[in-house]
Amino acid sequence: MMMRFKIRSQSLLQSYLPARLTARLLLPLCLATACTGTTPPHNDVTLLAPRPFGYVIGDTIRHRLIIDTHNGVQLQRNSLPKLGPINYWLDLTDLTVNAQPRNGGFHYEIDLLYQVFYAPLEVKMLSIPSFNLPLAQGSNTATQTVPAWHFTVSPLRELAVRKDNGGDYMRPDTPAPFLDNTVLLQGLLLSTLTVLASAAYLAYLYGYVPGFPKRSLFKQTGKKLVKLTDAQIGEALSLFHQALNTLNGTPVFQAGLTEFYRQHPPYRLAEEPLATFFQMSNQHFFADGIANPIGALHALRQLCNLCLAIERGQR
Amino acid sequence: MIRPLTHKLLIGVLLISGGVMAAQLGALLSIAHSNGLIADFNAGHTNKLSGFGTAAPEVRLAQAVSWQKQRRYEEALACLNGLLDTPDPALQATVRYNLGNLYLAQAVAKTEAAAFNDAIPLASLAKQAYRQALALDSHYWDAKYNLEVAMRLLPEMARINSEDDRPFNQTSQLWTTVPGFPRGLP
Incomplete structure (x- = not known):
């Protein structure tokens, strides 16, 4: 098992420089070579690192190790560096490993995120310590050393600490942020629009919107019926006929009720009182008149209310 | 003709959205009140927060900063310690x-x-x-x-050299310096 090692300073992040660094090493791992007895497979390891300068205290540095193994060589994940402090000024804050099978081996991408807590008095070179990458092929194991990575860290303030204009050495407290109400305002806008839209449509259905009389046929008729007296039963019957005709678009007769129900199915709910209405109408206009006009007007008002409920969709 | 189902649905939508609207209005008023308190504390007003335990973390932080400005360190410390588990x-x-x-x-x-x-x-x-x-x-x-x-x-206490850069060697460090700021270049 042979390993090619490359260190590249590559643009993992936008701030990274595109320059490529130099080192390319061929490191034999004798263990696997002895096992196979043939031409040793090569494992390529590439370290992608950002610019090696310009860091200050608290900065993070992301490294990516790309490893391509062959002949079933696998990375031993349990032996990778652990999250937490590496030394007193360097923490490993994140480590993720992505692995994909490729060409009989594996393609590994290991992302390491370091955070630097060194406060230099002047620009100083530091190094992220080297560590070993444990690899295994069956029962055989080997390690590949990832070399130390050098970078410079700079101070944020001059050596002689002075007080600022306010007489303090340090940056002031951060004031508490105001509570964000953006999401609530958007939600309020949405719910208000929903309320207005549903209320407007209901108002339209109930005939409260001027200029849309179709939805208020029986409402208008009902209003007029309330004002009529028992002696005006003929006028009341005519008003209701008029409402039915307007609804149907053509005059509605007793013989044509079946067609009317076919055109307006919800009015089947009023089938019986409508039949009674036509009987009353026939008696009033074509016979001797209605036997009990007081009860007739009351029944007509009830029929009109029923039709109003159907018109609104309440029934 | 509108079917009865549509009518009931419309009534339901109207009631639910009306309820949601009322709840959102209440929450907005509460946020406005909290932001008013934060502005007061940030401006240096010294009134103590009532209902401290139920106040939003931002309001309690503003109170702590206000105490800190007044050098009431113990009260500020207690307040900040109570905010260490804030999920945000x-x-x-x-x-x-x-x-x-x-x-x-x-x-x-x-x-x-x-x-x-x-x-x-x-x-x-x-x-x-x-x-x-x-x-x-x-x-x-x-x-x-x-x-x-x-x-x-x-x-x-540790210094950057080959000995001290070994992992996890800080446990053996002792305080060996006197604190203070450098007053000038050597």
Whole structure:
């Protein structure tokens, strides 16, 4: 098992420089070579690192190790560096490993995120310590050393600490942020629009919107019926006929009720009182008149209310 | 003709959206009240918060900052400690930064009064709080600056050399320096 090692300073992040660094090493791992007895497979390891300068205290540095193994060589994940402090000024804050099978081996991408807590008095070179990458092929194991990575860290303030204009050495407290109400305002806008839209449509259905009389046929008729007296039963019957005709678009007769129900199915709910209405109408206009006009007007008002409920969709 | 189902649906939508609207209005009023309190505290008003336990973390933080300005460190410390478990990482970073400031301000005062034994643990706590703030937000420049101030006040004991760079060797470190700021170049 042979390993090619490359260190590249590559643009993992936008701030990274595109320059490529130099080192390319061929490191034999004798263990696997002895096992196979043939031409040793090569494992390529590439370290992608950002610019090696310009860091200050608290900065993070992301490294990516790309490893391509062959002949079933696998990375031993349990032996990778652990999250937490590496030394007193360097923490490993994140480590993720992505692995994909490729060409009989594996393609590994290991992302390491370091955070630097060194406060230099002047620009100083530091190094992220080297560590070993444990690899295994069956029962055989080997390690590949990832070399130390050098970078410079700079101070944020001059050596002689002075007080600022306010007489303090340090940056002031951060004031508490105001509570964000953006999401609530958007939600309020949405719910208000929903309320207005549903209320407007209901108002339209109930005939409260001027200029849309179709939805208020029986409402208008009902209003007029309330004002009529028992002696005006003929006028009341005519008003209701008029409402039915307007609804149907053509005059509605007793013989044509079946067609009317076919055109307006919800009015089947009023089938019986409508039949009674036509009987009353026939008696009033074509016979001797209605036997009990007081009860007739009351029944007509009830029929009109029923039709109003159907018109609104309440029934 | 509108079917009865549509009618009932419309009534339901109207009632539910009306309820949601009322609840949102209530929440907005509550936020406006909280923001008013925060503005008061940020402006330096000293009124004590009523219903402290139920107040939003931002309001309690504003109260703590107000106490800190008045050098009422114990009350501010208790308040900030109560906010350390805030789920919002950005707010938690602010809490830890302000906690670091609280410790550092006291450490500086103790150092200037030559009370070094009192200053050392305070500076150490300040550094810890700033590091925690930076772990939550590595772009927190004020925390970086003040951590550096704290490090200057009380430098880390280990030095960068081949011996000390070995992992996890800080447990054996002892306080061997007197805290204080460098006053000039050598």
